[in-house]
Amino acid sequence: MISLVHHKGIAITGNYDGLSIIEAIYKCAHENPDNYLLVYEKTVDVDAFKAVLPEINHRAYFFSNYNNSHPDIGYVEDSPFLNINKKVTYPTWLKGTAIVCMHANLINESVLSHSNQKNYLYWLNSLGKLSQTRGVLNYQIPTTIQNEELETYELYKFVKQHYRTRWVFILLLCHLWYEQRFPVISLMRIIFIKKSLLKIDIHELQTFKKVQTESNFEYDVVIPTMGRAGYLKDVLLDLNRQKILPNKVIVIEQNAGGHATSNLGFVKDEQWNFEIVHEFTHITGACRARNRAIALSSANWILLFDDDVRIKNDFSTRILDFINDSKAKCVTFSCLQKGEIEKQSNYLQWPAFGSGCSFVHREVAESCEFDMALEHGYGEDVDYGMQIRNAGYDVIFAPQIQLLHLKAPVGGFRKPYVFPWQEDAVLPKPSPQIMYHRTKNYTPKQLIGYKVTLFIKFYKDYSIKNPIAYYKYFKKAWSKSLYWSQKLAQDATV
CATH class of the missing domain: 3.90.550.10 (Spore Coat Polysaccharide Biosynthesis Protein SpsA; Chain A)
Known part of the structure; x- marks a missing residue:
């Protein structure tokens, strides 16, 4: 494992001294293609981080310290990788800049798509987001807690480059409706930015080194x-x-x-x-x-x-x-x-x-x-x-x-079950079980993003076509779902 130290985004290690940290990482990875790189701010407790690292037996790992990067990503991402438990090593593509560990092979394969990036936080999170969907195992290790966020423009750029274009407008709608702000300049700056891509040989990265096998397997x-x-x-x-x-x-x-x-x-x-x-x-x-x-x-x-x-x-x-x-x-x-x-x-x-x-x-x-x-x-x-x-x-x-x-056509557990809300004049939307799961396991902004997309998605399915009347009905249906989801939780503890 090769160590690379930086301070305020500038490398301070050996031959890389004075280079921006992204430049130093690419140079170091090129010179050490078969090694993991441990890149960290000089004030970080490196030993505490290394002590929590799992056994590494392939090249498809990407670790960092804890950082949420930007809570507003919750408006557009519907995944379990945002509501992070800071007390454990947690699977997520989100990255912090205080300390990271990644293989040189992954860095070298990103040269064409990412080497021109200047913002270190953006660069790390872009690599994390794109590599996770291809099979790189991304984790946060909570030995150093950061709260470093992307700027508003960078947030919009990130959404444009890593999600479908429509999510930019969902993000904008959430900012307008729930935060009463209109980041029009950020929106205009990212209109013509192209989607970010990452081509890697994941099968080479995932090649295992043989280690001690499971004994007494039962x-x-x-x-x-x-x-x-x-x-x-x-x-x-x-x-x-x-x-x-x-x-x-x-x-x-x-x-x-x-x-x-x-x-x-x-x-x-x-x-x-x-x-x-x-x-x-x-x-x-x-x-x-x-x-x-x-x-x-x-x-x-x-x-x-x-x-x-x-x-x-x-x-x-x-x-x-x-x-x-x-x-x-x-x-x-x-x-x-x-x-x-x-x-x-x-x-x-x-x-x-x-x-x-x-x-x-x-x-x-x-x-x-x-x-x-x-x-x-x-x-x-x-x-x-x-x-x-x-x-x-x-x-x-x-x-x-x-x-x-086989999806057997008989028996099983999905026989019709009558829930108490099925008799309500206004049926809950979404189902109380889904609402319970989301309020329990997702961030508040993820719940808002889900609410906005659900509102848009089901407009065509309702018989109410008057937008104002539909909005009023949807609010009631959402409130019903919240009420019954809380009842589910209460009844489960009885």
Whole structure:
């Protein structure tokens, strides 16, 4: 690892003394193409930062200290990478300038697209934003807390170069309506600026160096099920043929019928190469079922499955190979329906989480649980992913590990459920579950940005075409959603 020190944006290290920090970084990376660069302000506690760095076994990492860069980015970005927990190493493309760590290979591949940039904060965040979507793992390490922001013009330029053009006008609308300011000069200056691009050989960056492998690899499988005995049996047969067998499979069978009994006789009647823990309950709900199944597990790793998936015989060995290489503690797999082809070829940080197609370490499972406020609704998996990040872990999408999701037409957990707000004269918009998730996990400005885009998006779907009448109706629908989302939270704690 090569150290490069700067002060107020000017390098003060050896042959790079007096160069702007961006120039010095490119020169240093060119001269040291096989190394990571540690670039930091001279006053920073370098040892504290290095002590928190994870084991580095490939070139596709990009670390920095904590910095939000600009809270107004929340108006245009709808992702889990902005509402950052400052107490843990958090997955995000946002960058600070106090200290960064990145591989020379990534820097060298950005020469054509980024070497003319003069603003160091802008340069770092542009590389972070573009590299994350291509597979570079971006993190903030909270050993140095900064609050360095892009200027208004730079903010508009950043949005123009890294998002679709329409988001510039969403940003402007939010500034006009919610902040009563009209940055017209910044808007005019960025009209003809072109989109920023970054071409990198991500497969070369993601080439793993072999490190110590997982010893005593053991895993349990948790499967909630309801009314899908035939599909579940196929899942168990697939697991029975794995080269690395699970320790146990935990099946939570649900049926709301007061006199109903189990229809999974094959669980006891047939021979299995693993222990099956089968629990029957009249209480339905995927959140409760998964939490209960995880509580009954004991292995170091937990495979979260649906009851209507199919896997090949080498599924478990492919998982072991990936976690040995990546050292990931949470992996979501490619969950394809019949006829679908996975277009992604390299792994990357995932903004969501798959509750029926993921592999998590027990450390993760003990830090999180499926939120009962989202029972019978939607969003519990995305919320679980946010819990994982806030606990200091990351969700890695591994497209090379694939399973087939049959989307069974019978049974399952999405049977019609009558919520109390369905009888209201004004129906909540968005659904209270979505509102609950967003108020819990996103920044206030992200919530405003979502509100503005929702208002625009659904105007064409409502029968009310008078703009003023529609605005009044939407305000009521939004307020209803806020009210019921708060009720969901209250009821979940009872």
